[in-house]
Amino acid sequence: MNQITVLIVGAGPVGLTLACELARRKVPFRIVERLAEPPRGSRAKALQPRSLEVFNDLGIAEELMKMGWTDLPFRKFNGSQLIGDSPRSVFAREDTRYPKTLLLPQWKVEDSLRGKLGELGGTIEWSTELTDVSHTDGGVMCRLERAGFVEEVACRYMVACDGGKSSTRKKLGINFVGETRQQEQLWVGDVEVEGLTPDAWYNWLGSKFGIAFALFPFKDTRIWQLQAVMLPDEEGNVPTPTLEGFNELFKERTQMEGVRFTNSTWQSIYRVNIRRAERYRVGNAFIAGDAGHVHSIAGGMGMNTGIQDAYNLGWKLAAVVHGQAGDGLLDTYGEERIPIADWLLAATSERQKAMMAAAATGKAGFETLATQDTTQLNLNYRDSSLSVGGADVELRAGELSAGAGLRAGDRAPDVRLVGGGWLSDRLKGPEWKLLVFGGVSADVDEGVNVVQVGDEAIVKAYGVDRGVVLIRPDGYVALVGDSVRDYFKGL
Template identity: 45%
Template sequence: MTDVLVVGAGPTGLTLACDLARRGVDVRIIDKSAEFPHGSRGKGLSPRTLEVLDDLGVIDETLAGGVTHLPHRRYRGTQVISEADPEAGREPTDEIPYPVGLMIPQWRVERILRGRLAGFGVEVERGTELTALDQDADGVTAAGIRARYLAACDGGRSTVRKVLGLRLRGETPDVQLMAVGDVEVDGLTRDAWHQWFTPAGGIMLCPLPGTASFQVQTSHELDGNGNPLEPTLERFQQTFDRIAAVPGVRLHNLTWRSTYRVQVRMVDRLQTGRVFLAGDAAHVHPIAGGLGMNTGIQDAYNLGWKLGLVVRGHAAGRLLETYARERLPIASQLLSITSEVLDLVLDAIRREGGGLDADAARDLSQLALKYPWSRLSRQHVTRPDGPQAGDRMPDGKTGDGRLFDLLRGPHFTLLGPPVVKDETSDLVKAHVIEGSDTLTLVRPDGYVGLIAGPTDLDAVRRYLHDL
């Protein structure tokens, strides 16, 4: 019997598998595809997701594979009518080392995470499809594998979700289908996200860093009855010529294509017995705001440390109930945000000069997400500033270097005055912070679990005991 079977090797499943493997959990990860995906699909990582990847030890490779501050350039034909960097002026600080999102194709994120996972001796088992599962009091059997727990990270068309009889509830907004593809382009520079919006439709071409390709996003060409036609290279070119009408721009070498329909849906539960849902298997977001892939990665980050503690006997099974209690409200909140952003963008592109940066005023960094309602958030003393229980723990400078360097790893981190120096254990690493007047216990996923008085070590011990 393996400890955890992860179904689906996209960003969510790979993040979960990496987090479990580094905790010494016996994990297997399967995917029904015979080959690894090569399409760009999602192409942006939020600042909070970059912090997750920092903790997983892959931040340098991730940053090297992407680009920040890519301006949005809008045209009428050949004329540039506006240009904007939606994240202009956002610079790194001690507390926020990654203040802006990173443009990076999804296939590269997956490749980086697969490499990290391989470092733990775990490989994706390709061409392995789950068609049914059976669970009992001791475990789950699926795809010929027996596991103590199963995590469904198998996307919006999740087989696991369907087998469990769970539904994605919500709506399909009355928004036209979008054709998406990866193409090479002659006649356009790679220094901006090129965008054309007209009453006849829109087309956008975004350079994919580290490649020769652009991601093209456009409205579909239609047949004589008004039905959308399958996207092809010829039709992408036809759409560009019809909407942009820029001479000398030629699209070629189409390597991936897809059709995207806006969905705003989520399940009403993330756990059924020993089976958990994460990412698109649990909630499907509009493309606006780019929060879908990021929310899935953070689902995995929340679930991973809890499964790790339970599997290794450091926590009771009821800890796993906090996964849904923390992440379902977040998913609902983010669905509302992405729906509002979609409305903003659709309204903006109808006006001359408007575009995707209509959401620039919104905080899509996910740095402000918190769990103050969780039973894992305990505030024993009040303090006028600084993070509170349930908040993300910011980075900062300490006598030992960056605070994130102290947090990195599968452990809890206890920060406080010299009284903490003897509190390091198998679960906790303690660090003296000069001038600290409270005890701060940071969860393995970087959120503050406990704020207590400067000598109240009993509160820390009760917190850990109650796990």
């Protein structure tokens, strides 16, 4: 019987992020994927500022920044009539080096993650499907099937990152609570476009469909993503999308001459489901990403939230596997991430409603799609059992850089240093970090990256001039106080 410390099921963006997190912490793992090769459909196109910070820590943000757009305008039409362009929303905040959402196809994100995983020595097992799972004393028994061969593996931990239709979630008996909005369906696909310049995100708005047609060009490729709202028949069905269908629908809805789609590499139907798994852990099995939450694509946060699930779970699994923390640390994964999923479902439903209402009157623009919230920089774990201390001041969006009261659970703000560079350059890597202000004693064991703060910009941004700020491996403040000794005993 083969033994594995951690089995990751699914090599989408979430499974890949988790694999990188485990690989760089030297946790033995396997990652299996039932597809024979990577999917090419563009799907997610928004990489949010918080995910860019996560990828900066993993060392792939800069290469991704070159592959996408941050300033593409939103071009609106009413039928064939141009209404005009509106610029992308940008939130002027100084506490991040990535204030802008990056627009690029999901397969580029997955390509970069696979490249990083390869560098770290990880290998994806393609054409390998998890077909059964059961609990054992202190572990999970998994059946893997590949080309007719069956392998039983005893895993200490298993993480299902197998997408919204997760069969593993069902096998674990975890309910996926929520609703399917049969009336809200889209045709989506990838096409090449003749007759339009790839210098904007094109949207044809109108009262009947809201967004009657949308086309988004990807940088340095010939591919555009296409989306069109479809009205289902009485049984809730919409026709199967084809290249011919895309061309006909565009003509019918926009009346524009001279535009033609060719070479479609992906066609799909997207149905809005709004659901959340009732729990994220059963025994030693966990779920992450779309397996745990699905919702409207408005606001572009599904993949991003999944990446951040993996970033939350990765360091915790490593700490438990390496004997640095008790198993209870793993319960904080659901404790911290389920409230974020609840926020996500509500925020995306709200965004969807606002977008459709604005589109129906020809007013939609980035302001209805992208807000401070969708950057995901303001998400926090203040109510987590891992968060201790800090100022008793209510934080408002964007205030951190002004030195408003930092509290445990907040995302550790990044700071542009007076002497050049960013604080995040000094905080990169899988360890805990301790910022020491005013030369107090840094009473920590080896393995904590201690940074003596001398830079005025950090003092100002953190609002602390004497004491310590302990930052978790995933970049959230664990403790604001005088000493960290008791904190680590608690773990």
